[in-house]
Amino acid sequence: MSAAxxxxxxxxxxxxxxxxADNPALDAAARTGRPVVCLFVWDDRSPGLRPPGGAARWWLHHSLTSLDAGLRERGSRLVVLRGPAEPTIAALLSDLDAAAVFWNRRYxxxxxxxxxxxxxxAREAGIEAESFGASLLFEPWTIRTGSGSPFSVFTPFWRACLSAPPPRKPLDAPARLTHGPTVDGLAxxxxxxxxxxxxxxxxxxxxxxxxxxxxHSALDAFAAGALIQYREDRDVPGVDGxxxxxxxLRWGELSPHQVWHTITAARDARTSDAAATFLSELGWREFAYHTLFEHPDLATVNIHRAYDSFPWPRLHPSVLRAWEQGRTGVPLVDAGMRELWTSGSMHNRVRMVVASFLTKNLLIDWRRGERWFWDTLVxxxxxxxxxNWQxxxxxxxxxxxxxxxFNPELQRTKFDRHGDYVRRWVPEWGTAGYPEPVxxxxxxxxxxxxxxxxVKSAQRA
Structure with a gap:
């Protein structure tokens, strides 16, 4: 290869x-020995892409800032562009006379x-173009039933994952990157x-x-601390369990491989069952992405199409608004919705409760709740x-x-026995100012x- x-x-x-760290696309670029241009394209124009919600955009801003700092420590920086990805990247590759472009796969x-x-x-233009597996432990096309079809039930899916070759070990971060040519980008x-x-x-x-x-600090702290009691504490919203x-994981600040191997390394006689339980939650995330791979319209179309005929009653906007604002008069539901609005997150047990309350007690289409979570969850x-909504x-x-x-009152008495969680988020609970249930x-x-x-009758018919 010539110097030119x-x-x-x-x-x-x-x-x-x-x-x-553990970024196969970045690792591949560094191994070429070429100058490296690190690129992020804010694509809010390509057809079909779903723009992140408000809370997720907040997180994305700060995560990009952190990534830029990490690249600068290694002699590079993040180039930020805006526009539809396909023509934007094609133009950049041409302007740079790039030899290669690498990325990690999406599903x-x-x-x-x-x-x-x-x-x-890129390949038609004579440019090397390669993608890598980085966001899942198991690629969707590698985990199949005996007949070659995708799994539709989690337990056999996860059993098949655990029987497959184990996830690869994480890659080290490049110690140094050769800075590529200057690109005029955005802040x-x-x-x-x-x-x-x-x-x-x-x-x-x-x-x-x-x-x-x-x-990484959060992962290490969890592995050394809350993991021990994870099986017992994960359902209790009033404790940090x-x-x-x-x-x-959503923004890839951690890879699932890093999580997998950190938890596996922390596994001992005290944490064996807890670690297996936690890794199965990582498996549930895998199952969701494998399902998305097979059902790209997951956010709008029922997987079981018989539910297309579900008789959702006429929506009462005031009732939906009461759910969104955490003012339903049902303490655990209201606590969860206020936690969500304030912190951009919600305890997983409570997520199931508030989703069940919306779709089954209020009989509001799950897509309404999914859109609200999309905008408010980091x-x-x-x-x-x-x-999870489906x-x-x-x-x-x-x-x-x-x-x-899910009966939200039974869930509250079982998992928030002393009312710590509800009182934190609904301080007026139990007073005359708290509303009656909707x-x-x-x-x-x-x-x-x-x-x-x-729906069931239609299916049987």
Missing amino acids: SDSRPAVVWFRDDLRV GGPERRIDTAVKTA IDDLGLLPAHPDWASGLRDAWEPGEWAA TSRLSPR DADPASNPF WVAGSGADAAPYFRV VDLAESRRAALAAYET
Whole structure:
């Protein structure tokens, strides 16, 4: 290879893999020995792409800032562009006379179409273009039933994953990157990801520190601490018993391989069962993405199409608004919704409760709730968010039985026995200022079962 050809840069296209360690695309670019251009394209124009919600954009801003700092420590920096990805990247590759472009794979339908178009155009132009597995432990096409079809039930899916070759070990971050040619890009602030008028993100700032360094600190702290009691504490919203790693996985500040191997290394006689339980939650995330791969319209279309005929009653906007604002008069539901609005997150047990309450007690279409979570969760991702909503509603893969209706009062007395969680988020609970429930729980459950029975009857017919 000549010196002239050596000077042609390799481009790394970052998306939801905002880290320098265990980043196969960045590692591949560094190994070429070429100058490296690190790129993020804010694509709010390509057809089919779902723009991140407000809370997720807040996180993205800070995660990009952290990534830029990590690249600068290694002699590079993040180039930020805005526009439809395919022509934007094609123009950049041409302007740079780039030799290669690398990225880590995505699994949604529109994303895959864009990535395929970029790869095809680059190769036709004589540019090396390669993608890598970085965001999942197991690629969707590698885990199949005996007949070659995708799994639709989690337990056999996870059993097949555990029987497959183990996830690869994480890659080290490049010690040094050769800085590529200067590219006129945007400042991260120019993307307008942060709320301004008004700035509603004070609760997010109090609750979270985005970024790769903070992500590793959180993972290590969990492995050394809360993991021990994870099986017992993960369902108790009033204690700090969960990992809180989901937004860090969503934006790729951590890879699932890093999480897997850290938890596996921490596994001993005390934590063996807890570690297995936690890793199965990582498996549930895998199952969601495998389902998205097979059902690209997961956020809008029932997996079980019989639910298309579900008799959703006419929506009462005031009732939906009461749910969104945490003013339903049902303490655990209200606590969860206020935690969500304030912190951009919600305890996982409570997420199931509030979703069940919306879809079954209030009989409001699950897509309404999914959209609200999409806008308010810092960890809202295109797979887990709709997948879990469909699971609760009964229309999805491995769905909860239609007759399973979480009773929020029983859930509160079981998992928030002393009321610590509810009192934190609903201080007026138990006073004259707290509203009466918007529905009767028993009557609304009976109405939900009757409505769901119409779907079941249609299926049997």
